[in-house]
Amino acid sequence: MKLYELAQSPSARRVSIFLAEKGIEVPRVNVDIRGGENLSVEFKAKSLNGRIPLLELDDGSYLCESVAICRYLEETHPSVNSLFGNTPLERAKVEMWQRIIELQGLTAGFQAFRNLSGVYKDRETCVEAWGEESRIRVIDFLPTLDQxxxxxxxxAGDEFSIADISAYVFISFIKNLDIEVTDSLPHLKAWFITVAQRPAIVSLTPKK
Ligand SMILES: N[C@@H](CCC(=O)N[C@@H](CS)C(=O)NCC(=O)O)C(=O)O
Structure with missing residues (x-):
């Protein structure tokens, strides 16, 4: 296996944290997405969505989409506690929260960042008003997580799951939008501090 990524990018971090939680090591290939390496014909031939993360399998096939990659890694490296939940109800709750965080959190956050910063204006039309609206949607979503x-x-319940990884990456990312989790969101704030101290996450945090 080989993982194409850019370590600090949020979608790649979802997979990296998952791998660290599971104790799986995979060779990595750095992809310069800001420089447009992912736009090349060669990369697009490998990646259906043209983005990172991208997992190359030993049979020469490829998987894109961070959660699909994590699901494959979970099923090929099963452990006592699955990060996708252990019972039918747990699995459904993890899936429910994954979709809520992905649709209302991460997607809104990415849209805000891309449209306001213009980092990818070489490959898409940036609409400032959509960026502003997406930023407001991010702020409006935070109380759902706090509650x-x-x-x-x-x-997703009493066990740490991939939904926490997605939410952790989301909350880390919104600093780029000048959004902070303040004391008005005490449960979210405390959870973030706790999750940041997990050995898997500490192991990926660059030393200052
Ligand atoms: N839904 C995808 C999102 C992937 C994604 O947006 N990756 C970004 C980095 S975080 C990327 O490759 N961007 C380059 C581009 O948009 O050209 C996933 O979860 O893997």
Whole structure:
């Protein structure tokens, strides 16, 4: 296996944290996405969505989309506690929260960042008003997470799951939008501090 990524990019971090939680090591290839390396014919021939992360399998086939990659890694490296949930209800709750975080959190955050910063204006039309609206949607979504974390230790229930990884990456990312988790969101704030101390996440945090 080989993982095409850019370590600090949020979607690649979802897979990296997952791998570290599972204790799986995979050779990595750095892709210069800001420089447009992912736009090349060669990369697009490998990646259906033309983006990172991208996992190359030993049979020469490829998987894109961070959650699909994590699901494959989970099923090929099963452990006592699955990060996708262990019972039918747990699995459904993890899936529910994954979709909520992906659709209402990460997608809005990415749209805000891309349209406001213009980092990818070489490959897409940036619409400032859409960026502003997406940023507002991110802010409006935060209480949903705070409320959920007032009821359970982790996003999808009592166990740490891939939904926490997605939410952690989302909350880390919104600093780029000048959005902070303040004391008005106490449960979300406390959860973030706890999750940041997990050995898997500490192991990926660059030393200052
Ligand atoms: N839904 C995809 C999102 C992948 C994605 O947007 N990757 C970004 C980096 S975080 C990328 O490759 N951007 C380059 C581009 O848009 O050209 C996933 O979860 O893997």
């Amino acid at each position: 959920q974390l007032s009821k359970s230790a982790f996003v």
